[in-house]
Amino acid sequence: MDSSINENPSPTRPRWRKVAYGGMQPGFDDNHTDETFLEAMVMNANVVKRSMLKVMQDSVSISQYLCIVALVVLVWTCTLRSTLNENTLLLLDVSLLGLGFLVLILTAEMMSLNLLFHYFINISFFTTGLYVSAPIYQTLTRSISSDSIWAVTVSLLILHLFLHDYSGSTIRAPGALKNPNLTSCISLNASVVASVFIASRLPSRIQVFAIMLFSLQVFLFAPLVTYCIKKYSFQLHLWFSFGLMVLTLAFVYMLHRLLFVLLLGLLVFVTVVCPYWLIRIQEYKFEINGPWDEAKLCFDITE
Amino acid sequence: MGDQKRHRILMVSDFFYPNFGGVENHIYYLSQCLLKLGHKVVVLTHAYGNRSGVRYMTGRLKVYYIPWKPFLMQNTLPTFYGTLPIMRTILIREKISLVHGHQAFSTLCHEALMHARTMGYKVVFTDHSLYGFADVGSIHMNKVLQFTLADVSQAICVSHTSKENTVLRSGLPPEKVFVIPNAVDTAMFTPAPEKLSHNEIVIIVISRLVYRKGADLLVEVIPEICRLFSNVRFIVGGDGPKRVRLEEMREKNSLQDRVEMLGAVPHARVRSVLISGHIFLNSSLTEAFCIAILEAASCGLLTVSTRVGGVPEVLPDDMIVLAEPDPSDMVRAIRKAISILPKIDPQVMHLRVS
Numbered sequence: 001m002d003s004s005i006n007e008n009p010s011p012t013r014p015r016w017r018k019v020a021y022g023g024m025q026p027g028f029d030d031n032h033t034d035e036t037f038l039e040a041m042v043m044n045a046n047v048v049k050r051s052m053l054k055v056m057q058d059s060v061s062i063s064q065y066l067c068i069v070a071l072v073v074l075v076w077t078c079t080l081r082s083t084l085n086e087n088t089l090l091l092l093d094v095s096l097l098g099l100g101f102l103v104l105i106l107t108a109e110m111m112s113l114n115l116l117f118h119y120f121i122n123i124s125f126f127t128t129g130l131y132v133s134a135p136i137y138q139t140l141t142r143s144i145s146s147d148s149i150w151a152v153t154v155s156l157l158i159l160h161l162f163l164h165d166y167s168g169s170t171i172r173a174p175g176a177l178k179n180p181n182l183t184s185c186i187s188l189n190a191s192v193v194a195s196v197f198i199a200s201r202l203p204s205r206i207q208v209f210a211i212m213l214f215s216l217q218v219f220l221f222a223p224l225v226t227y228c229i230k231k232y233s234f235q236l237h238l239w240f241s242f243g244l245m246v247l248t249l250a251f252v253y254m255l256h257r258l259l260f261v262l263l264l265g266l267l268v269f270v271t272v273v274c275p276y277w278l279i280r281i282q283e284y285k286f287e288i289n290g291p292w293d294e295a296k297l298c299f300d301i302t303e
Numbered sequence: 304m305g306d307q308k309r310h311r312i313l314m315v316s317d318f319f320y321p322n323f324g325g326v327e328n329h330i331y332y333l334s335q336c337l338l339k340l341g342h343k344v345v346v347l348t349h350a351y352g353n354r355s356g357v358r359y360m361t362g363r364l365k366v367y368y369i370p371w372k373p374f375l376m377q378n379t380l381p382t383f384y385g386t387l388p389i390m391r392t393i394l395i396r397e398k399i400s401l402v403h404g405h406q407a408f409s410t411l412c413h414e415a416l417m418h419a420r421t422m423g424y425k426v427v428f429t430d431h432s433l434y435g436f437a438d439v440g441s442i443h444m445n446k447v448l449q450f451t452l453a454d455v456s457q458a459i460c461v462s463h464t465s466k467e468n469t470v471l472r473s474g475l476p477p478e479k480v481f482v483i484p485n486a487v488d489t490a491m492f493t494p495a496p497e498k499l500s501h502n503e504i505v506i507i508v509i510s511r512l513v514y515r516k517g518a519d520l521l522v523e524v525i526p527e528i529c530r531l532f533s534n535v536r537f538i539v540g541g542d543g544p545k546r547v548r549l550e551e552m553r554e555k556n557s558l559q560d561r562v563e564m565l566g567a568v569p570h571a572r573v574r575s576v577l578i579s580g581h582i583f584l585n586s587s588l589t590e591a592f593c594i595a596i597l598e599a600a601s602c603g604l605l606t607v608s609t610r611v612g613g614v615p616e617v618l619p620d621d622m623i624v625l626a627e628p629d630p631s632d633m634v635r636a637i638r639k640a641i642s643i644l645p646k647i648d649p650q651v652m653h654l655r656v657s
Contacts, residue, residue: 018463020484020592020616031457033477038467292433292468294515294589295611295628301519 042289050282055275057238061166063270064226064241067248069161070263072218074251076198079211089210096217097123103225107232127213134209141200149197156194160219163187169223191219311343313399315416317378317409319348319366323570325594326406326431329485331360338362345397347390349379349411367393371411381410383417390418403427407434407444407469413451420454428452429459430469433591433612445472459483461592462613468591484617487597489657494603494649495578504535504641507580507604509568509595510587512543517586517609522548523630524586526556528637535641536561540568540576577602582640588628590614596623601656603649607640609633622652 013027016034024030075092078084101119105111141149165184195215199208230237245267253260314334318326334344339362346366355370369389371379379386393399402419404412407430419426428451435441452458452473458480460466466480499505506528512518521539528535539549539562546564553562568576577583583599585608592613596606600622608614610625617623624643626636 018616019619020462020482020613021619030481030483031478037477038471041467041471288436288471290467290471292464292589292591292612294433294435295517295609297519297588298629299523 038290040291044285044287045289047282047285047287050279052275052279055278056271057234059271059275060238060241061226061230063267064244065164065166065223066161066263066266066270067241067244068218068222068226069157070248070252071244072215073157074248074255075214076211077255079207080198080201086204086206086210089207089214093210093213093217096214100217100221100225104228107228126216130212130216131209134205134212137196137199137212138202138205138208139200141197146201149201153194153197156190156197160187160190160194163190165223169227171220171224188219192216195219309342310400311345311398312337313345313347313394313397313402313415313419314405315347315402315409315412316405317349317373317411318406319346320360321351321354322377325485328570328594329429329431330405331364332486332488334364335362338364343397345393345399347393347411347415349373365397376408378408378410381414383414386411386414387418390415391422394419394422394424399424401425401427403429405429406431407448408432413447416451416455425456426454427457427459428455429461430465431461431591433465433468433589434472436472448473455479457481461485462616464613464616465591485592485594485597487594487601487656489601489653492574492577492598492601492653494601494653498649499579499581501581501645502534504532504582504644505538505580506535506582506584506607506637507538507540507577507599508584508586509540509573509576510585512541512545512549514545515588516543517588517628518543518545518549520586520588520609520628520630520633521584522552524584524633524637525549525562526552526558527630527634529556529558529561531634531638532641536563538563538565538576538580540565540573542567573598574602577604580604581644582607582637584637585609585614586628586633587611593617597656601653603647603652605640605644605647607633607636622655 014025016025016028016032018034018036075084075089079089101116104119105116163183164187165180170180170184170188192215195212199212199215202208202211226237226240229240249260249264249267252263314330316326316330318324319330320327330346334346337344344364346364348366348368349371350368351373355368358366358368360366369386371386374380394402402415402424404416404426405428406412412428416426416428434444436445449472452475455475456479458469458473458475460469460480460482461484463482466477466482469475470477470480508521510516510518522545525537529537537558549562549564553559553564565576577599581604583596583604583606585593585596585606587593587609588611590612593608596608596614596617599606600618606618606623608623608625609628611628614623615625624636624640626633
């Protein structure tokens with residue numbers, strides 16, 4: 001009687017093993033789900049926790065670029081309405097060029113005189129080329145109606161903003177690490193084509209040259225200048241962006257009330273609403289990793 | 304157990320003969336086994352070239368090649384209701400009682416499962432591969448799978464890792480998923496009659512030479528092994544986009560006499576290639592259940608493989624040496640395999656697999 005308490009009423013079956021050989025494991029069905037099921041699954045291994053303040057600070061780059069594009073469109077509108085004449089435009093061009101150079105000299109670590117001279121030569125070639133080809137731009141779209149031009153320009157600008165590389169600059173200083181990717185090249189081309197279309201609506205050659213120089217300066221070199229500022233000092237970058245936003249809002253207010261409201265709404269959306277939204281939906285992220293993943297090669301494949 | 308009810312089963316998949324691969328073999332052998340048990344089996348697949356209509360294969364296996372052209376990677380164009388008329392005709396004409404779909408990647412299979420459930424037939428699904436969760440194609444396919452498998456009667460996976468993967472992707476309750484590993488025809492894969500000498504060790508690789516099967520790992524590993532061991536020879540069978548890289552590697556390291564490239568090997572000749580070697584090397588990056596390993600073990604070869612997916616479950620630890628998918632670890636594994644090679648007896652291994 002004592003022995004019957006000690007012995008088991010039924011023989012213990014061997015533990016279930018996660019193997020495919022050996023046929024059916026005795027005592028277990030084919031659809032047996034063990035406690036070790038999904039034991040090796042790893043959830044959200046690569047997901048980074050974000051803080052609201054950091055995301056808002058990072059979104060300042062986007063709103064800064066939006067303001068720059070708004071300013072360019074402002075100058076275009078004023079020129080097309082003949083509010084700005086060509087001398088003012090040329091003065092604006094030269095002062096922007098000078099400011100850009102100043103910023104580059106002040107913020108770059110390795111700026112030798114040779115490199116500066118190199119830049120200066122390139123800019124001179126660029127300007128001369130634009131001046132020589134200004135007549136071509138002037139007569140480019142004469143047969144196309146204005147409405148088509150405004151529509152195409154707006155869509156190209158939206159494409160440009162959508163595909164723009166906000167973290168860096170497509171035009172890099174020599175010796176930069178990353179190559180520009182396809183979308184940033186497409187966005188740059190879209191902005192250049194938009195400037196050409198606008199320039200072709202203007203009556204005189206000097207105006208065409210001045211507006212082309214202004215647009216290309218801003219679209220090609222403004223990302224580089226802002227990238228240099230951001231790299232130099234983040235505080236300076238924040239103050240610069242804030243100043244730029246105030247300036248843009250002031251100018252747009254003087255031009256048109258409704259556009260001012262729209263621009264203000266857009267800036268608030270980008271800077272405040274979007275970071276909050278991102279952090280809210282981040283908690284639903286479910287990244288699954290496990291033994292079923294395709295193995296990653298740890299070496300680069302050189303063709 | 305008494306007279307079981309005779310079923311009439313319809314196997315549906317985009318992948319069947321004359322296309323060649325694991326899924327096709329599985330469907331064929333499974334059909335043959337079911338026919339031997341007395342059930343009736345009909346296979347439904349799309350037309351291959353001008354092979355269209357009804358064909359009969361061994362054992363009175365009826366195959367319907369419905370006249371739909373494949374449009375992407377042997378898959379038919381997914382029109383949601385386009386195949387309904389012909390499937391309904393076949394289901395009623397053959398008096399089917401059970402529909403068995405194969406392979407998640409096959410659009411014909413998904414459509415058949417959907418139509419069969421609409422008409423109230425019992426449905427079983429078998430998944431043969433592992434898929435990820437992160438890229439666009441996988442996300443799309445997992446959504447389709449969730450929809451199709453919502454109502455399936457049972458599901459079958461080929462390994463426990465595959466079961467976990469399928470349950471996560473499709474949201475099925477785990478009790479509905481059965482794990483039934485693939486099998487190999489051991490009568491066809493017997494070892495060489497006399498044991499090979501161990502003076503020169505021959506390592507065999509037979510696989511499609513694509514990225515997924517780890518052809519790039521081979522390119523790193525083969526020169527290293529040939530450098531470390533002077534008595535090792537490689538035989539590489541199979542073809543694919545990465546073959547060029549292997550040829551380049553062969554030229555660059557002057558291994559023409561030590562690495563033999565066979566090109567595509569037809570399935571009938573696989574055994575003769577396998578029995579000429581001692582070790583089978585499998586370097587794939589993802590594998591639900593590697594049937595090539597089982598074929599090699601049945602022929603008495605010691606296997607060296609990457610530890611991915613369902614591979615650790617396939618063979619017991621003394622018949623396989625596992626390595627991480629990293630060239631240095633694979634070299635270590637091959638070194639270990641060469642050292643335990645003298646203890647391996649091919650006939651014993653074959654009997655264990657049988």
